[in-house]
Amino acid sequence: MSEPVLKVFSYLPNPRVWKALIAADLLNLQIEVAGDKPSNLDKWLWDHQARLLEDHERHSGNPAARESRRGFSQTLFKTDAFMLAHPFGTVPAGFSKDGNVGIFESNSILRAVARLGDQAIGLYGRDVTEASRIDGFLDSILVFSREAQEYLLAMDQMTTYQYDRMAEAFEFFSAGIEQTLQHNRFLVGDEMTLADIAFACDFSQFLRERLMQNRLDSVDLHCISHDAETIYPRTFAHLQNLSTHAVFEKYLGDYNAHIWL
Ligand SMILES: N[C@@H](CCC(=O)N[C@@H](CS)C(=O)NCC(=O)O)C(=O)O
Structure with missing residues (x-):
C-alpha cells in the first residue's frame, strides 16, 4: 500500500x-x-x-x-x-x-x-475553464450545505424563518443542478468530477431531513424535500447513479437507502 x-x-x-x-x-x-x-x-x-x-x-x-x-x-x-x-x-x-x-x-x-493525483484522470477538469466551472459548483454546494447545516442543527427548535430560508436554498440549488443535467451526463461535461463527488455527499446529507420528519411534526411542517423527485427528476436520478457507483457505495453504504424506498 x-x-x-x-x-x-x-x-x-x-x-x-x-x-x-x-x-x-x-x-x-x-x-x-x-x-x-x-x-x-x-x-x-x-x-x-x-x-x-x-x-x-x-x-x-x-x-x-x-x-x-x-x-x-x-x-x-x-x-x-x-x-x-x-x-x-x-x-x-x-x-x-x-x-x-x-x-x-x-x-x-x-x-x-x-x-x-494524476491529472490525466480529469477529476478536476481537463483545462482551466473546466476547473473553474467545477469550482463554481463547489462554491454553490458549500452555500447550500451551510444552509443545510443550520437547518439540520435547528431540527428540534425549527422556526419559520429557518425553514423558509432552507426551502428557498433547496429550490435555488436543485433548480440549478436540474438545469445543468439537461445538457450533461455529469455536473461538468460527460465525466465525473469533484463537483459530482461534493454534490453526492452534501445533497445526501441534507436529505437526512426525511428521516427527521417526526421532529418537524410538532411545528406542523413537512420536510422540505418531500416529493422533490417529481420536481427535480434528473437531480435525483444523478444522485442514485452516483450512489450505486462502487467507490461511492464503499463509503455511502446504505446511507441513501431511505431515499429509494
Ligand atoms: N463547511 C465546513 C463545515 C465544517 C464544520 O462546520 N464543522 C463543525 C462540525 S459540523 C465543527 O468542526 N465544529 C467545531 C466546533 O464546534 O468548535 C466543511 O465542509 O468542512
Whole structure:
C-alpha cells in the first residue's frame, strides 16, 4: 500500500470526509483518517497528531480547552497548533502529510486530493475553464450545505424563518443542478468530477431531513424535500447513479437507502 498523501481528523462517519476518500480511491491515493463518533470528539486532542486524552487532561484549565463553535455543545480540546493550521477550528481538518499545513473546508480537502493525483484522470477538469466551472459548483454546494447545516442543527427548535430560508436554498440549488443535467451526463461535461463527488455527499446529507420528519411534526411542517423527485427528476436520478457507483457505495453504504424506498 502506498504512503498517505494527506491526513484528516474528523468525527466519523462524516459525508464531508467521504468526499476526500472517494476522490482518493478514484485516484488510487491513500488518506490517513483519525477520529471518533461525534459524541466522543470531546475526548480527543484536536491536533495533527490527534489522540485520545487521558481523563486527567479533560478539564477547563487545560490550555487546549475551548468552547465549541458550531455543531458541538461540549468543551473541545484544540491545540494552538491546530488553531494555527485551522483558523476556524472545524473538522474535517486536513493536514499535509508532514502535518505543517492545515487544509480546511471539506471541498478544499477534496481539491487538495485531486491536485495530488494524476491529472490525466480529469477529476478536476481537463483545462482551466473546466476547473473553474467545477469550482463554481463547489462554491454553490458549500452555500447550500451551510444552509443545510443550520437547518439540520435547528431540527428540534425549527422556526419559520429557518425553514423558509432552507426551502428557498433547496429550490435555488436543485433548480440549478436540474438545469445543468439537461445538457450533461455529469455536473461538468460527460465525466465525473469533484463537483459530482461534493454534490453526492452534501445533497445526501441534507436529505437526512426525511428521516427527521417526526421532529418537524410538532411545528406542523413537512420536510422540505418531500416529493422533490417529481420536481427535480434528473437531480435525483444523478444522485442514485452516483450512489450505486462502487467507490461511492464503499463509503455511502446504505446511507441513501431511505431515499429509494
Ligand atoms: N463547511 C465546513 C463545515 C465544517 C464544520 O462546520 N464543522 C463543525 C462540525 S459540523 C465543527 O468542526 N465544529 C467545531 C466546533 O464546534 O468548535 C466543511 O465542509 O468542512
